[in-house]
Every structure is written in C-alpha cells, then in structure tokens.
Amino acid sequence: MRLFCRARMRARGLVAFLIGLLLVQLVNACSAGPQAGDRTRLTIATVNNGDMVVMQDLSSQFEADNPDIELRWVVLEENILRQRTTTDVASQGGQFDVLTIGSYETPIWARRGWLRSLDGLPAEYDVDDLIDPIRTGLSYEDTLYAVPFYGESSMLYYRTDLFDKAGITVPTNPTYAQVGEWASQVHDPTNGVYGICLRGKPGWGENMAFLTTLVNTFGGRWFDMDWQPTIDSPEWQNAVNFYVDVLNQYGPPGASSNGFNENLALFSTGKCGMWIDATVAAGLLSNPEQSQVADRLGFARAPVESYPNGSNWLWSWALAIPATSQSPEAAERFVAWATSKEYVRLVADEYGWVSVPPGTRTSTYENPDYQAAAPFAATVLTSIQSADITNPSPLPTPYKGVQYVDIPEFQAIGTQVGQRMASALTNQVSVDQAIAQSQTVAERFMRHTGYIE
C-alpha cells in the first residue's frame, strides 16, 4: 500500500512538473512582444533571390544607422512565402512587420484593407522618381501601398555567335513570325543547341506568364467586359498553336518542366539559341561567373505579333507594411531605406553598379555609371515603360495586369489552365482539347465565385 501511494505521488509529481513546464512556455510565448530590450524588433518576410540576399547583407548598415531597430529575416521560397503571408495577413496574425509581395497581390490586398498606405513617405524619398508603370501597379485608387524593391519586364535574349553565323540581324522590335523563322535557322540539336527556350512548367506565374503575353499580342484577352472567359477565341487558338508548334519543333526536350530557373540554366550553358523571359535574367546572363555565354549575349524587346502593349509583362517585388504590424513607424523607416536612392548607391559601392536592383527608379537608368555597367539598361527601361497594365489587350478588359488578372481567383484559374497547356505541349491532348478544357475550367471558377451566372 505504501509502495502504491509512493508511486501515485511520483506520478502526480511528474504530471505537475509537465503542466508547470507547459505553463512556463505558454507565459513565455505570450509575453514575447515586438520589443527586445530597448530595441524594436522588425520581422521581415522575403524571398530568396540575388537582390534580396544583397539587401539582407547590407541591412547591418540600416541597423547601425537606426540602433533602436533590430531586424529579423524570414526568407522563404516564393510559393511558401505567398501562402505564409496570405494566411497571416488574412487571419490578422500580426507575425510580420514588412512583407515582400508582388504587383499582383498589392491592389487586391489594399482593397481589403490588409495593407497600410505609404503616402506619408518623406520628401527626400522622391516618390516621383519611381518608374511610372511600376508605381501604378503598386497603387490602389491612386494611393501607394507598396514600394518597389525591383521591377522587371520581359525581353528576348539570343546568342550573337549563332545569329551571326546564320546571317540574322535582330531588329529592335522583332515579331513572333521572325522568332519562329530564326528558331528553325539556329536549331542544331546534334550539337546540343535548341532553337528556342520558353517556359513550359505549369503555373500562373510560370508558363501562363509568358503565354498570357503571347495571347495579348495575338489580340486575345482572358475575360470580356462581363467577366465571361474568352479562352476559346480564335486569338487564343492562334497563340497556343504557335507556342506548342515552335516549342515542339525547336525547343529542348522536356520543355513542359522548364520554368525560369531551368531555362536560365539551359541558356547560360549554351543550350538555347533564343529565350524570351524576365529582364532580370540580363544581369545573371551577363555575369561570366554564372554564365558561359556572357560574351555572346544579344537582347531585344519582347517580340510582337499584332498588338504591342501586352507583349511584354510587368512585375515587381515590393515591400509593404501589413495593417497588423505592431511597429509601423519603424517598418516604414526600413522600407523607405531599402528602396531609396541611397540604398541603390550603397549597393553600387559595395557590389558594383551591375548589381543594383533594376526596374525601380528613373535616376538609376539616368546614371552614366549604371549605363556603362549594364548594356541592357536601355532595353529594360523601354520594356518596363511600354508595359501598360490598364490596356493589356487590343480588346477592352475588365481587369488590370499584363501577364495576370488582378482578381484573387486568377491564381487558381491560371494554374489550372497552365496545366492544360502543359498537357498540350506534351501531346497528351490536342491544342483544341486543351483550350476547350481551359474554357470549361475558367467558366466553372467564374460561375462558382459569382462573376457570371
């Protein structure tokens, strides 16, 4: 009996210890606030790409200049970041003070009141220096809700050695008819060179980013003014047929699994004659440490078929402050610093002009040092300035966005349509079938979400 009592007491002691441990942890968890001693803690969610890594490295300079602020970095893969920040902002989690978001999310989130407006930035920030289309893309009802960290459009990259050998001269504004012809001329698979590389990996931000610009310039659009999907239109048919034909005839094997990074790897190792993709690749391809074709690189504006506006996309990664931030004043100081002219100069001093974040400020492109370091600067600036998010198609659209549609449902619709397009590329279904299935999918989504009856 005594043994039994002792055992029970021991068990009770163990339970009490565990409960105590839980309570201590809970109290600890509850008391953890944004203040660390005298310093304000800012939690910054961002993606892992070259420019963001540079920002992380240089942020010690910001902390030195602002000793009352401590920065905490949460670096995540793009899709995880999108899911993580959306969950937090939508459910008022308050875990982040600064968010890295794109020009797709900014107006949608601003409309829902999830972001703080950035209209109170100091005069020395010089908001008017931000490149116009980029600034428009990050605004909602003429109010700025995010500031661009870098911006990009799309353009054509080609191998000058192969084009010289084939006797091809690339004009400033090439057409898709020319691109198809050039692809056949430089296609040499026996020597491991494919005529053209394009995005084939399914996803609204992958193959559909490129395909949407193609549809735009072929004269098509995603939705008519009543939000009725128009994927089964002749313009879509022509654009998708061109895409599938040119990639199947002159593209690399397994093109349906190639996204930006895969094509970057292919082009930089000399496997592609041409590539149409983000302007941000220009810096990476011009860097001899990362690219075997740095000295044989040519670039031109994104090709056009019949309508120029929607042929090159517009995207920016920007810094925004969620409405739930517990330290909005400190957060605003940080986003202003990270997107300022001074920051651009700091990057130039530390890493060279070619490494400064592109596509955000007019002053960067006016700088002769940048022009000398980045021969692609003029093409990039013209591409960004010519992108018109309000008129992406020759036909009127109820939405904004060149390579996306600014409604929350587009991520799902775009990705599902992207999967059908990838199926057409691998000949699992015909182009006609892929288009019919895509139209059905888009109609179903729009009906379920109440856009159409």
Add this chain to the structure above:
Amino acid sequence: MATKQSHRWWIPLLGWLVACLLFFPIFWMFITSFKTEVAAVATPPQLFFRPTLENYVAVQTRASYFNFAWNSVVISLGATILSLLLAIPAAYAMSFFPTKRTKSTLLWMLSTKMLPAVGVLVPIYILARETGLLDTRIGLVIIYTLINLPIVVWMIYSFFKEVPKEILEADRMDGASTYQELVHVLLPLALPGIFSTALLSIILSWNEAFWSLNLTTFDAAPLTAFIASFSSPQGLFWAKLSAASSMAIAPILIFGWVSQRQLVRGLTFGAVK
C-alpha cells in the same frame, strides 16, 4: 539443399540494388552540395568534379544553422515525449481492457490522419494566434503531438497486444498495482517496440514541413524552414539548397544510423514467437 541456396544468390543482390536505388537521391544531394552552382546544373550531370566548401560557408553565413537545429531537436523530442505520455496509457487500456467501441475508436483516431492539413490551416492558425502560440516551440510540440498521436497509439497498441496476458495476470496475482504493472512489467517487455515508435515519431516530427512553415516565423523555426529559405525563384540555387538539406538531415541520419539495431528489433518485435 545446395541447389536451393545457389538459386538464392540474387536475393542479396536485389537487396543491394534496392538499397542503392533508395540511397541514390541522398548521395546525389550530398555530392551536389560540394559542386559550384554552375556545375550543379551542368548537363550531362557531373560525377567527378573539383569539390568546394563554398556552399556550406554561404549557407552558414546567411542563416544561423544551430538555432534552427536546436529548435528541431527540442520540438521533435518534446512532441515525442508528450505523444508517448498520452499514448502509452491509452494503448494499455485499449489492449488489455477493450470495450465494444475500442476498434472503432482506433479507426476513428486513424481517420484524423486522412484530412488534408491545409483544410484546417486557418482555424488552427487563429487558435494559435488567440493562445499566443504562434512562433513558439510549445505550439509546434502540441501540433506534432496531435499529428503523431494516432500512429503512436496504433503502434504501441500492436506491441502491447504481443505481450501474453498471462504475464499480466501473474503480476496482478502477486498484488501489483496498475502503475506497477505498466511501469515494471509491461514497459520493459515492450521496450524495443516503444523505442522504435519513439524513433519514428522523432523522424516524423523532424521532417514535418507544412505546420512548421506556417506556424513559425523566427524564434521557433526548425530546420524545414531553414531548407525552405534556400530555394530561389530566380537564379541558380541547387548547390546551396543541397548543402542546406545535407546539414538538415545529418543529425537525424546519424541518429538513425546509431539506433538502427534497436529500430529493426522494435519493428520486428513479436514477428517470430
């Protein structure tokens, strides 16, 4: 007899082949971590190359590996201990004092594993926010305990079922209490099984990525968040990602290697009587 044995030469060969096939991705990840970024994406893939440690240096410079690793250790051990504390009494009751609803309770517990995690993301997130458990280790310990509990209960239940009831009846005849029976008789008998269950629970907690990425930001982020930070939307990243992944799996790989004998013993516990 000799003819029979000579016919079986292919069985170990097949075993080696399957083992090599399973190990190949880990091997490839490991050697990729010593390549440069350009060499990592080279076609055809390179088996022989000049090794470099630059990726490990870059990974350690960019993120504090030890903070993430410590969180992983605390969370997976905490979740495993809590799971065992809850599962052992539950499995004991269900093994030796079954009721007519025991089977359906066990099946119901397993059915909770069938719901896609993302389906309950928002409710769990709001609960964690309201209780102040966002970005805390205790929050993840509770979640992992709940995730692993069905499997842990099922495994311990099946191990307890292997213990002959007569042994327990004998100790009860000698006047042992429930606690004494559980601690001094049943647990030592089922120890290999409990050990392998604990090991499995640690591995599952260590590798879990969905909740760790969604419920943590900085303070409680484990190694899965560490790996996720090295995948890049733009630019080459395979070599650095391989280095980060090799560093993330190294502790659990070593732990599994050291305890493989106990693991195999536990998993084959009661297979031959």
